[in-house]
Amino acid sequence: MIEINNLGKYFGDHKVLSDISLEVKKGDVFGIVGHSGAGKSTLLRCLNGLESYSEGSVRVGGKEVKDLDESELKLLRRDMGMIFQNFNLMNRKDVYENILFPLKVWGTPKNEAAARADELLELVGLTGKKHEKVRNLSGGQKQRVGIARALALNPEILLCDEATSALDPKTTISILELLMDINKKLNVTIIVVTHQMEVVKMICNKVIILDGGEIVASGETDKLFLAPGEELRKLITDDYAVIPSGTNIRLMFPREVANDSIITNMARDLDINFSIVGGRIEKYRETVMGFLIINVADEDVANIEKWLGENKMYWEVMKDGQ
Numbered sequence: 185m186i187e188i189n190n191l192g193k194y195f196g197d198h199k200v201l202s203d204i205s206l207e208v209k210k211g212d213v214f215g216i217v218g219h220s221g222a223g224k225s226t227l228l229r230c231l232n233g234l235e236s237y238s239e240g241s242v243r244v245g246g247k248e249v250k251d252l253d254e255s256e257l258k259l260l261r262r263d264m265g266m267i268f269q270n271f272n273l274m275n276r277k278d279v280y281e282n283i284l285f286p287l288k289v290w291g292t293p294k295n296e297a298a299a300r301a302d303e304l305l306e307l308v309g310l311t312g313k314k315h316e317k318v319r320n321l322s323g324g325q326k327q328r329v330g331i332a333r334a335l336a337l338n339p340e341i342l343l344c345d346e347a348t349s350a351l352d353p354k355t356t357i358s359i360l361e362l363l364m365d366i367n368k369k370l371n372v373t374i375i376v377v378t379h380q381m382e383v384v385k386m387i388c389n390k391v392i393i394l395d396g397g398e399i400v401a402s403g404e405t406d407k408l409f410l411a412p413g414e415e416l417r418k419l420i421t422d423d424y425a426v427i428p429s430g431t432n433i434r435l436m437f438p439r440e441v442a443n444d445s446i447i448t449n450m451a452r453d454l455d456i457n458f459s460i461v462g463g464r465i466e467k468y469r470e471t472v473m474g475f476l477i478i479n480v481a482d483e484d485v486a487n488i489e490k491w492l493g494e495n496k497m498y499w500e501v502m503k504d505g506q
């Protein structure tokens with residue numbers, strides 16, 4: 185659906201994207217994460233032809249984006265809805281008019297457009313707000329209007345540029361649930377640009393991490409978090425905090441065992457004592473993953489590692505608090 189190979193992009197002499205290669209398949213929720221200035225928005229804009237590029241290839245639906253003429257670009261953008269951090273809505277118009285706007289631009293017959301707008305209002309849960317002015321809505325409601333408008337022309341792809349960054353945590357979750365719902369019900373492929381790791385964990389099945397315009401990590405989200413490399417660790421702040429004396433082992437539970445009482449089994453099988461010094465359960469889309477830091481006696485470490493290996497666990501022995 186989207187194939188990028190060795191993409192390079194300059195602003196003047198400044199190379200802002202370097203050797204980017206990735207593939208997004210139909211139905212993916214694909215995350216692009218990284219710190220400010222990493223090149224996330226520029227990459228997104230290369231996808232819909234808002235930015236040119238001088239190296240490599242960006243193919244969407246089999247077509248090279250830089251080779252498209254104006255009318256082909258219009259069609260490409262019709263097929264890619266987009267939502268933004270600051271919503272980009274017409275604040276003095278009502279919800280209905282905002283959703284109708286793209287349908288009008290594309291000359292959709294009036295009855296058809298009205299029916300489509302009603303359908304979208306229902307999808308995003310705003311039927312009761314149809315004639316409310318956008319300026320009177322909450323941030324979450326505004327983003328729902330943004331999503332409805334972005335979906336008006338039945339796009340195959342939805343681009344989300346920091347779509348939840350301006351929202352509080354509870355509203356963020358409700359918007360992410362809506363995006364998941366849309367992904368599942370309508371099979372819309374979603375590309376999510378964000379600096380919020382929680383967003384990636386909750387909805388993305390695949391992710392790339394950008395740093396200085398380069399991909400420094402990529403893969404399936406749960407696998408990447410299960411054994412985070414150095415680059416991902418820099419973006420995760422709180423997993424490695426609790427370290428008393430003794431040997432600490434950080435356990436990562438893969439999906440097959442996350443719901444089992446693995447720790448109780450280990451204690452029973454090995455007849456050892458240990459203390460749990462940190463951990464939590466996290467949900468990645470439908471997958472539940474567990475992280476646990478246990479503190480063990482030095483002489484038990486070898487046995488524990490052997491047992492963990494036999495039981496298909498992922499773990500690392502933490503040294504000097506890291």
Ligand SMILES: Nc1ncnc2c1ncn2[C@@H]1O[C@H](COP(=O)(O)OP(=O)(O)OP(=O)(O)O)[C@@H](O)[C@H]1O
Pocket residue numbers: 195200218219220221222223224225226227379
């Ligand atoms: N139009 C432009 N002209 C010149 N430089 C630009 C332009 N747009 C972006 N840049 C530069 O390109 C680099 C990548 O910017 P980009 O906005 O893609 O990063 P980002 O990861 O999306 O950051 P943020 O999260 O802050 O939006 C930055 O160094 C930025 O200053």
